[in-house]
Amino acid sequence: MKRGTKLATTGGSLLVLTLLAGSMAVSQSSPNEPGTPTAPTAPMVPVGLVSFDSCADALAELRAAATASVGPYGFAGDAVLFGDRTAAIGGAESKARTFAEAPGDAAVRDAGAGHSTTNNHEAGADEPDLVKTDGRRIVTVTGGVLRVVDPVTRRVTGRLDLTDDREELRWQEHRLLLLGDRALVLREDPPRPADSLRSIRRAGATRLLLIDLSARPQLLGTYRVGGSTVDARLTGRTARVAVRTSAQLRFPPMAEGTDRVRTERNRAVIARAGVEAWLPEYEWTAGAERHTGRVGCDRLNRPDRMTGSSTLTVLSFDLTADRLGDGDPVAVAADADTVYGTATSLYLAGRRPAPITGAPRWQPPSTEQVTDVYQFDTAEPGRPRFLAAGSVPGWLINQYALSEWAGHLRVATTTGEFVGDGTASESAVRVLRRDGGALVPTGEVGGLGRGERIYSVRYLGPVAYVVTFRQTDPLYALDLTDPTAPTVTGELKITGYSAYLHPLPEQRLLGVGQEADRQGRTKGLQVSLFDVRDPGRPNRLDQWHLPGGWSQAEYDPHAFLYRPDTGLVALPVNDGVRLLRVGNDTISEIGEVTHPAASVRDGVRWAPPVRRSLVVDDVLWTVSEAGLRATDPASARNLAWIAAT
Template sequence: MKRGAKVTATGGTLVALALLAGSMAMPEPVSRPPGAIGPPMVPVGLVSFDSCADALTELRAAATASVGPYGFGGDAVLFGDRAALGGAESMARTFAGAAGDAAAQDGGAGHSTTNNHEVGADEPDLVKTDGRRIVTVTHGVLRVIDPASRQVVGELDLTGGQEEQRWLEHQLLLLGDRALVLTADAPSPADSYRLAGPAGATRLMLIGLTGQPRLLGTYRIQGSTVDARLTGDTARVVVRAATRLEFPIEPAGSDPVRTERNHKVIARAGVEAWLPEYEWTAGDERHTGRVGCDRLSRPKRMTGSSTLTVLSFDLTTDRLGDGDPVAVAADADTVYGTATGLYLAGQRPMATPTTPRWRPSSADQVTEIYQFDTAAPGRPRFLAAGSVPGWLINQYALSEWAGHLRVATTTGDLWGAGRTSESAVHILRRDGGALASTGVVGGLGRGERIYSVRYLGPVAYVVTFRQTDPLYSLDLTDPAAPVVTGELKITGYSAYLHPLPDGRLLGVGQEADGQGRTEGLQVSLFDVRDPARPTRLDQWHLPNGWSAAEHDPHAFLYRPDSGLVALPVDAGIRLLHVTGDTISEIGAVTHPSIEHPNARRPWVSSPSVRRSLVVGDVLWTVSDAGLRASDPVTARSLGWIATT
């Protein structure tokens, strides 16, 4: 089959899936290690389809088994645990080495970089800098700022005349003189409902930054972006596309009648309902295509309700091309990347229950994980898949170290009278095509859930919370026998943990009273040099305050050379100084209000300052109103660049 051509349901055998080393037989269930919690986990594996006809038959069967009277029921009928959470390290070295490496991620003394989870795996963000330029997108306009002259030296409108694009968020990856912009698509009525479909579309733009910024190429694909990573010269973008089936909305009829109507819709659907369509441009060229059946694989258990596609783009070229897609008939909402690997993780979709249930049982709470090799440029190679009980808080619950994957999850009921929840750290190792369990340490925070996780080489720190905050320290040196080595109970919780030099750990979260009622932003400085006795050295508390860094690590800035910590707090940026065993406040950086002219009633809004970065000895802060240059030692303003 020619790549990019539309597929048809023929019976001919297709080339085996290129990302697999042939079709894999499903491995047998692995034995459960001592201390395991939840139902026995069976490695999920992936296999390719023999033909488009086989793919269509199996996808229709899975969708028919999963659909209910109101469509696919995982989201509409059953509120999963991640909804209740508000959402949404590969370091073979000691604690001191890991903390030092976290400082290296921040660019040393020259300039800061995005606060990434892993070294060598850059993550998209609202602003990027390489030290000689700052690149950001505001209201659909990409701007290049020269930090030396503190002036805008280039602008490019990315909206294509579509005003709706100005209100969408744009994320950036930066490599040399190329920027990749990731956003959703707001299609014009005349152009792209066909491409976008009811589930929307992802839009990518490759920008050349030499001289005035210019658009080199575009890429659009059905589905929404889950996340992306840049390793070496290759950007890999993960897109989730809901199956494009238009179920009838008819009030008449019983639930069995409604379900039968939906079965008929599925029976009439072609394979294109599951295979995302894409288009790409380069200059005057325009190409269209669809992910081929030979690029699609499936787990043993699937619902047929969504497809994950991994796209690969070489950012050193002048075009994006077709993205060299590979796809899995599965679901995921978490991407974890290292310099050589990519993991897709998400809760296993559940078939529609026969009776409505608003809380999942422990047996329903399963996270499936797919591992890909991204060490070489281009298309990733599937390695293995597995599953663990429970759900993830975010990508920081995952860590690859010394050939093992560590996964922190919470399982059980958080709301019932019994509060049966507890958390655990599972350790997996690749065995053929399976991520097999080698060890687990459970019993963390009974009746609570995980709020943050940080792995530092063979050590892990896990925060759980309901009324008080246990900070657990764990020794994962022996993957067959991980153990809890210490516990610190304080009020409140840390929602983000960041390593500091000299065996210290910084936590950003909320203070709380003895009943668990939050009382405002707190930053905690922990001494974790003694694994058996973690202690809190100091605390900074802002009553009634909150920070975006509690749920978005990209909003957090730490400079190991100066001890500077910058946090978005309410609408501004609060600057702290962390040294030795103390936290002190430097001051605050705010941005001017935005005036919105209106013939009837003009109004003014206060922009939220969302990011901070350092170039040389200047702190830059970014909001929808503009960029401010400040002295990081005093918080004094040095200049203002308006972008409205």
């Protein structure tokens, strides 16, 4: 294939470009103060997507990449060391703008809505969760059974067992997307050792189930693809699901011999592998119909740098249809662990695998970590269209480290080694813009939290807040109005840290995380109320602390519920839910909601933790594997209990 040419494939395929990405070399320490804007450094390594001319071309390039990447124990970052490889399951005026005027953030809207929605990152891009409501019904899956609850009568009006009589699936997490009378259920199917050695059977798979909710819940169709779910987004009527599939290569068990000998054995396996080892296999059903297939070579693209160790596939499904179909796949011979979506774009980001160095696996790589980012256009229904790619130094904490605003992508990463005293690490926010098929740098601000790492990030229009931590918690306020010169405007140092930041009215910010002593030892859950009206002087107004406590919302924002109309905050804390009321300057506790121990596991009564909260018509509903409880949010008084039977 000739590099540097623009390709247009037929049949509505992606427009594929050779790119010179906005990849930036790691910033070196400079005499500038931390947070001083610096000009972006020169591009580092070309990154982009190119198509293969044929399956033979694809096989040759994939074999070459995998051969160069494999070591004596397999690929760097593998979930296993040897044997069957399995997918890893598992302007100035803008500074004074209120949060409600900052577009594109799903957390600041629907203050007067009759029901809550999933705590999504961005408006227009719904995220799958354990429970969904449209205000007239509550849909959840517990114990492998989908239940529909009428919030008015407080009764179960529909029930559908999704386990296929497999007991292990009753303990498998199911997540949902809801659109009208359709629900899409996502779960991971564990491997079936007794099945054939086909990759979809051996390595576990992502399973999707399309449910009709117009009357009694009915299964319309299923989709199963080898690999593990990275994440999904629903924009308009189209659900897009990103799946990571490990290359299906049966490396031999570790035996006698040197590392060189073991590496050569693994390379021999790669040399014998066919192209199907890298092309995910799938099957879909619709009623009595059953279809099987494999992602074609014409749907597979590759970055200029790849390891040949995995494939990332984006599937698209129309939830208004009566079947899922083949998912209209788009695949990239790359890896990703983070999905960030807006109403019009989908970004896939992942840490570039470290090269095999010959050093023991437990030693950290000497090369700097790099994160690759791929942008797709999802403004129209159906298959996403590839737009651009780029790279930044360092690694992401989660999807909240990414933000698209005013034609730019902002990315917060930590670079360097966070080991020992942590002095080698620091963090930065970089701004990229799309130039043709490349995400190129326009500006950056670095030197944040030297010796620390990022714990949380929140972008609100032209403003960003970044929390770093090792012993104390600097909350940085950043002005990103000028994409060529982002700056730090203020900093607040307090003990502990916030792992999740949520915007409130009147330019307040709520942080959920852990209190800590001066040595950085955590001391339990804390909720902090910040005043960020003055970008130069962020200030903490109040704090709620529970010694020894923890909350799922620290690592999963979907567990966080806030109602702007009442100031209600519901947080899963340990095994129950704490209800707080947040005003302009204070945090007060309303009470606690708990669920009964109604499950039996191995002959022992087990109290499953309460994991989610939602509001429908001024009633708080909490969800656990044991069931759903209706509660008065103003007093924490119990109203009804629906057991998951």
